Amino acid sequence: MSKAKTKPAKKQAAAKTPAKSEVKEQAKGQKTMFNFHLGIAASSLLLAILVIGGELFAPLKDLLKNVFTHHWIGKAVIISLVFFIAGYLARNREAGKIPDEELAWKSTLASIAAIFAFYIIHYFLV
Amino acid sequence: MVDVSFFLRRDTVLFLHVIMGLLVAVLAVWVLLELNKKSSLIKPLSAGAAIVSWVSVLPAARLYLLFYPPTKTLIKAGPAPWAHSIIMETKEHWALLVPLIVTVAAWLVISGKEKESKKWWILAIVMIALIAVLGRVVKMGAVA
Numbered sequence: 478m479s480k481a482k483t484k485p486a487k488k489q490a491a492a493k494t495p496a497k498s499e500v501k502e503q504a505k506g507q508k509t510m511f512n513f514h515l516g517i518a519a520s521s522l523l524l525a526i527l528v529i530g531g532e533l534f535a536p537l538k539d540l541l542k543n544v545f546t547h548h549w550i551g552k553a554v555i556i557s558l559v560f561f562i563a564g565y566l567a568r569n570r571e572a573g574k575i576p577d578e579e580l581a582w583k584s585t586l587a588s589i590a591a592i593f594a595f596y597i598i599h600y601f602l603v
Numbered sequence: 604m605v606d607v608s609f610f611l612r613r614d615t616v617l618f619l620h621v622i623m624g625l626l627v628a629v630l631a632v633w634v635l636l637e638l639n640k641k642s643s644l645i646k647p648l649s650a651g652a653a654i655v656s657w658v659s660v661l662p663a664a665r666l667y668l669l670f671y672p673p674t675k676t677l678i679k680a681g682p683a684p685w686a687h688s689i690i691m692e693t694k695e696h697w698a699l700l701v702p703l704i705v706t707v708a709a710w711l712v713i714s715g716k717e718k719e720s721k722k723w724w725i726l727a728i729v730m731i732a733l734i735a736v737l738g739r740v741v742k743m744g745a746v747a
Contacts, residue, residue, distance in 0.1 A: 513710045517703050528696050547668055553660065553699050560703050578719060585704065585726070593693045600688045 509568065514581035516564030520556040521588035527552050529595050613670045616662045623659035627652055627705060628731040631724045634708075638717050645717065649709035656705040656727075660698075667695060678744045686744020694737040701730055 531538035531548055541551030570577075609615055630652035637645045671691075678687040704727045711720035 509710070509714050511710065513707045517707050520703055521700060524696065524699060549667065549695060549699075550664070552696070553664070556699060556703070560706070581707065582722070585700065589697060589700065589730070592696050596689045596692045600685055 511561070511564040512567040512570060512577060513560070513564045514577035515567040515570065516560040516562075518577075518581045518584040519563040520560040521585045523559055524552060524556045525588040525591045525595075527555065528592050532595070532599055611665070613666070616665045616670070619662040620659070620666050623655055623662065624731055624735065627656045627659060627701070628728050630655065631705070631708070631727050631731075634712065635721065635724050635728075638712075638721065645712055649712040649720075652727075653702070653706045653709035656702040660702060663698060674741075674745050678741070681744065681747055683744040683747045686741050686747070690737050690744065691741045694734055694741065697730060697737075698734055701727060701734070704730060 527537070527541070531541060531552075538548050541548040545551035545554060567577075610619075630648055634645055634648045634652065637648065675687050675691070678684060678691075704723055708720045708723035708727060711717070711723065
């Protein structure tokens, strides 16, 4: 008798508590207005490219100066726009081989390291 | 009547630059402390940190674009030109990433991924601390 009572109770509890795989699926399905992981991945890599490219290829720095009055303003405007636009466009993107979060973290750290390393090398070698 | 020119002066802008940077760091530390308590303050604090981080670019830009060039000339002609060529160049570009890092951290908190936001808050704090140290080194380069 008691077994008969507990079995449906267990079934009910199981129905209320989603399995781990279901939770993961739900998390995957949660969409937000932005995917800032991809926004910062794109922006940080672009910043490193603009910094290094601008120092090694003068016309790029001049172009930023001519369009935005100063290369620093140009970089600030471009990476901010890319951050929000890429974040918005990628809002529904399914994760690829590399998880978005990992891509964002590694891109940001790589950009930070690349900028510092570049200016050291540029100072001593160029 | 508010004297707008007060907010454009070098000393005011420098003060705002430092205070806003410090405020973002304090808010980030506060969020990290509140994360462990599951506090209801986390979301407004995170949003506040993101907003301040973006607004802080304004005094930084005025300071860098308008008031730094004479200092740059002084540093480059002095015994420590690396203070500009390495330190300031790195600082001015790292600073552009801070609002993005803080926004990612705040977005994670607001979308319910508090745990994932931790390392982004820590990165923001570390970046602000490093930028402050670099700023100090640049100043030392100017008076060397």
